[in-house]
Amino acid sequence: MSLAGFARTCGLQSGGVKRVYLVAVPDIASLTLVSQTYTAATMEAGKVFKMYEFEPDTCEWKEEVKITNNCIEITKTLDFVLAKMSTAGRAVVSEIALASACGMIAIVEDNNGTKWVLGYTENFLKLRPLQVESIAGGTGKKLTDASQYVFTLKSTDNEPCRDFSGTVPII
């Protein structure tokens, strides 16, 4: 296969993530792919994504490509922090941990306004979704330590993440 190269753009850019939306796998039917971009999301009737508001500058998604024995493996990781241990925080821990069994699909909007799909690919569709790698809650020790939950979700497949140009299904 011939290489296509890459044209650098000179515009400013921003690191980090603005918003995270998650949906449990049974609640989404499929995504529509047009020219390597997902343009629409088909949801089971009445189901939508839910937004999780994290502390500013605590969310990151990453993908790591590895080639082993000429086989490609791409690991996607989504980290975010919810502040202050609380009953509401406990409920989030519980629902995400429970949803991990069937898995979740995320739409992550970065600070450049691009929305990325994690946990759904054309090769595997919904078969290799995000699942909980860890959820670490803690109070810290000192008055100035953070009381927080650190969520890490992960999926592994063989396609780089694609962007999403549709409207995120939320109410």
Add this chain to the structure above:
Amino acid sequence: MAKQAKTGNSYRIKPGYEGKDVWTPLPDYPRPDGAKFSLTSDLDQVDLAFLAEVVMYEGVEQVS
């Protein structure tokens, strides 16, 4: 009289997609649900044409 697609083509929802909700980019014409299309018989031909021709949505097919 039911709204018709500008192209004159006629579309229908494919079997297996009825009852689902599809969320697309915001269409360039006003509609009460904005970017959310509930795939029921309530969708008119303008909506179905938008899904088929603009979004290239796989759950809508042209009626020959």
